[in-house]
Amino acid sequence: MRARMHDYFLGGSHNFGVDRAAAREVIASWPDIVSTVQQNRAFQHRVVRHFVRSGIRQFLELGSGIPTAGSVHEVAQSLAPESVVAYVDIDPITVAHSAHILRDDQRTAVVHADIADTDAVFGADAIRDLFDLDQPVGILMLGILHFVTDDDRAFGAVAGAQERVAPNSELAIWHPGALQGKPYLAGAEPSIERLYGDAGFPFTLRSRDQVRQLFGDWDVLEPGLVKLPEWRPDSPGGSPELPGHTGGFAGVARKERR
Numbered sequence: 001m002r003a004r005m006h007d008y009f010l011g012g013s014h015n016f017g018v019d020r021a022a023a024r025e026v027i028a029s030w031p032d033i034v035s036t037v038q039q040n041r042a043f044q045h046r047v048v049r050h051f052v053r054s055g056i057r058q059f060l061e062l063g064s065g066i067p068t069a070g071s072v073h074e075v076a077q078s079l080a081p082e083s084v085v086a087y088v089d090i091d092p093i094t095v096a097h098s099a100h101i102l103r104d105d106q107r108t109a110v111v112h113a114d115i116a117d118t119d120a121v122f123g124a125d126a127i128r129d130l131f132d133l134d135q136p137v138g139i140l141m142l143g144i145l146h147f148v149t150d151d152d153r154a155f156g157a158v159a160g161a162q163e164r165v166a167p168n169s170e171l172a173i174w175h176p177g178a179l180q181g182k183p184y185l186a187g188a189e190p191s192i193e194r195l196y197g198d199a200g201f202p203f204t205l206r207s208r209d210q211v212r213q214l215f216g217d218w219d220v221l222e223p224g225l226v227k228l229p230e231w232r233p234d235s236p237g238g239s240p241e242l243p244g245h246t247g248g249f250a251g252v253a254r255k256e257r258r
């Protein structure tokens with residue numbers, strides 16, 4: 001359901017009436033969610049283009065949702081057709097839906113796993129068949145780690161993936177952060193946290209320092225950990241920060257050969 005609500009926020013068509021109703025309830029509490037999700041998608045596109053320019057041809061999206069509305073394989077394969085892309089998600093319906101959409105694409109795989117279970121992710125047949133782990137991988141963890149509410153599991157999910165990949169691999173994270181006095185938290189409307197929590201999808205917002213620590217000892221690339229529109233914008237000014245926008249923290253780091 002989270003993935004299909006996300007699809008609705010992105011303007012996709014892979015959602016049902018119940019998802020749209022839940023998504024509208026979230027929008028009523030926090031209208032900025034739509035533009036935030038769209039900014040995240042634009043960041044994803046810039047990151048994938050950057051990965052391709054860095055020579056990366058293997059892409060791993062952890063907590064992928066449904067690969068629709070301009071997803072990683074579309075961007076990567078439009079620039080480098082030999083690119084292979086694996087999508088990992090914990091939700092079986094999302095995985096079934098995604099596998100159906102990608103059933104004719106031999107260069108993509110969809111894996112059902114908890115990203116905190118590194119062995120399940122990297123041991124999956126589909127990933128072993130598709131990836132050469134001696135070559136760099138571009139890992140994307142966008143809008144996912146806040147759903148891994150336990151810090152040890154979130155840090156373990158990142159560190160586990162980092163250990164498995166070769167030097168020159170890169171990791172992109174976008175993590176929603178401090179909510180900067182959002183009125184919905186104080187107002188009579190149910191808070192967005194309660195809406196997600198009641199639906200069985202609790203999340204946790206982490207500080208800038210915590211998000212920086214998630215990258216571990218990998219080298220964070222310029223411009224560092226920034227708001228979504230500030231990460232290497234396509235045009236000099238980038239897209240303007242939204243009024244009341246949550247910000248959150250976006251960045252990309254590289255595994256150097258040591």
Ligand SMILES: C[S@@+](CC[C@H](N)C(=O)[O-])C[C@H]1O[C@@H](n2cnc3c(N)ncnc32)[C@H](O)[C@@H]1O
Nearest residue numbers: 003006063064065089090091114115142143147
């Ligand atoms: C908000 S969507 C983000 C989609 C995509 N990464 C993006 O940036 O557009 C979050 C997705 O993470 C998935 N998810 C949540 N917890 C997960 C976990 N522990 N392991 C794998 N996937 C998870 C949800 O099922 C959902 O599809």
